[in-house]
Amino acid sequence: MRKLKSASATDIESRDRKVRETVEQILEDVARRGDAAVRELSIKFDGLDREDYRLSGQEIEECLSKLSERDLNDIKFAQEQVRNFAEAQRGTMLDLEVETLPGVFLGHKHIPVQSVGCYVPGGKYPLLASAHMSIITAKVAGVPRVITCAPPYQGEPAPAIVAAQYLAGADEIYCLGGVQAVAAMAVGTETIRPVDMLVGPGNAFVAEAKRQLFGRVGIDLFAGPTETLVIADETVDGELCATDLLGQAEHGPDSPAILLTTSEKLARETMKEIERLLEVLPTAAIARQAWENHGEVIVCDSDEEMVKVADEIASEHVQVMTKDPQFFLDNMKNYGALFLGPRTNVAYGDKVIGTNHTLPTRKAARYTGGLWVGKFLKTCTYQRVDNDQSSAIIGEYCSRLCALEGFAGHGEQANIRVRRYGGKNVPYAGIAE
Numbered sequence: 478m479r480k481l482k483s484a485s486a487t488d489i490e491s492r493d494r495k496v497r498e499t500v501e502q503i504l505e506d507v508a509r510r511g512d513a514a515v516r517e518l519s520i521k522f523d524g525l526d527r528e529d530y531r532l533s534g535q536e537i538e539e540c541l542s543k544l545s546e547r548d549l550n551d552i553k554f555a556q557e558q559v560r561n562f563a564e565a566q567r568g569t570m571l572d573l574e575v576e577t578l579p580g581v582f583l584g585h586k587h588i589p590v591q592s593v594g595c596y597v598p599g600g601k602y603p604l605l606a607s608a609h610m611s612i613i614t615a616k617v618a619g620v621p622r623v624i625t626c627a628p629p630y631q632g633e634p635a636p637a638i639v640a641a642q643y644l645a646g647a648d649e650i651y652c653l654g655g656v657q658a659v660a661a662m663a664v665g666t667e668t669i670r671p672v673d674m675l676v677g678p679g680n681a682f683v684a685e686a687k688r689q690l691f692g693r694v695g696i697d698l699f700a701g702p703t704e705t706l707v708i709a710d711e712t713v714d715g716e717l718c719a720t721d722l723l724g725q726a727e728h729g730p731d732s733p734a735i736l737l738t739t740s741e742k743l744a745r746e747t748m749k750e751i752e753r754l755l756e757v758l759p760t761a762a763i764a765r766q767a768w769e770n771h772g773e774v775i776v777c778d779s780d781e782e783m784v785k786v787a788d789e790i791a792s793e794h795v796q797v798m799t800k801d802p803q804f805f806l807d808n809m810k811n812y813g814a815l816f817l818g819p820r821t822n823v824a825y826g827d828k829v830i831g832t833n834h835t836l837p838t839r840k841a842a843r844y845t846g847g848l849w850v851g852k853f854l855k856t857c858t859y860q861r862v863d864n865d866q867s868s869a870i871i872g873e874y875c876s877r878l879c880a881l882e883g884f885a886g887h888g889e890q891a892n893i894r895v896r897r898y899g900g901k902n903v904p905y906a907g908i909a910e
Contacts, residue, residue, distance in 0.1 A: 558831035594662030618853035628654020715746030730766035869899025
């Protein structure tokens with residue numbers, strides 16, 4: 478393995494400390510002062526002053542009226558794809574009950590979270606796709622109350638985002654952005670009832686707010702800047718690779734974009750194409766920063782080595798354009814989502830194809846997948862014993878195991894049932910023989 482381009486070193490620790498301290502102060506302020514703090518922060522950061530940040534039915538209709546019929550149909554098409562896949566996923570999650578011993582039944586039920594707050598980023602770009610991914614998936618899981626927050630776009634509610642939120646089935650829609658929105662949904666204010674779970678992507682401040690609130694509420698996952706890894710060989714060209722790398726680098730100046738290849742010729746062609754495209758790409762100001770500071774080009778000797786390196790990187794998005802994409806599906810273990818073959822790409826996943834685009838970053842793919850219908854379901858177990866004999870038999874084992882641990886009170890929970898259902902005289906705080 479050799480690197481033709483490496484990422485630049487950045488002072489991540491100092492930046493993270495500043496973000497952490499800022500978020501902590503805002504969360505405390507919203508918890509203490511509620512709506513007043515939310516309003517002040519919204520004016521300060523988003524320039525939006527309202528008595529009530531929840532959108533009325535009339536405001537929602539006005540947003541819908543600003544979109545063309547084609548725009549609305551396109552949104553509906555994307556949402557249908559997300560809904561279809563989420564419903565298929567939900568269909569795989571079955572309740573269970575099994576008889577493990579005569580009269581002993583163990584089981585689990587999948588119970589929806591009762592309220593979810595979905596953050597939809599949109600201050601820089603109106604990212605309406607995030608509404609599909611969170612709201613629809615929660616509703617398919619059966620969540621009764623789904624509320625949404627999205628920042629204003631150019632000083633007012635973003636019509637496309639509002640349409641996406643409404644058509645996806647949001648129960649409450651708020652024009653609120655940033656940490657103040659996340660805080661309001663999690664801790665509640667005079668006008669916003671708190672939720673049980675927070676989901677959705679956002680900038681570093683939103684991600685840090687979710688991290689600090691985790692435990693008080695559930696979250697989908699810890700998400701950082703968008704990451705993309707392109708795995709390619711000589712079966713594709715530099716223009717295609719460069720396009721897919723820059724297509725994700727435009728997310729933000731701190732978005733890693735990495736090319737992993739077995740072809741040094743392709744690697745150099747891709748770097749040349751990136752420089753060419755950066756001269757014409759409308760979002761080049763952002764994409765160039767990401768590429769210069771966080772872009773990498775790595776040349777490997779084999780597909781097997783590329784799998785090893787890719788699993789170490791554990792990227793959020795992995796685009797595979799090789800002669801045998803199935804090899805990577807069969808062998809890779811650490812990734813947020815795979816995009817197999819040159820006919821698909823990360824933008825399809827981000828916007829329309831149906832898989833969820835809220836995915837793990839910063840190597841979290843080592844231990845979790847992305848947002849899906851199962852994230853909104855609690856798998857809760859139960860047990861039932863229907864006959865005296867089985868209760869007494871299990872009770873004897875439990876009595877002795879509790880004694881091994883020194884838990885006399887636990888042991889008595891077993892012993893009393895051995896006495897009553899098994900007819901054995903076990904001394905109080907004793908051990909069933």
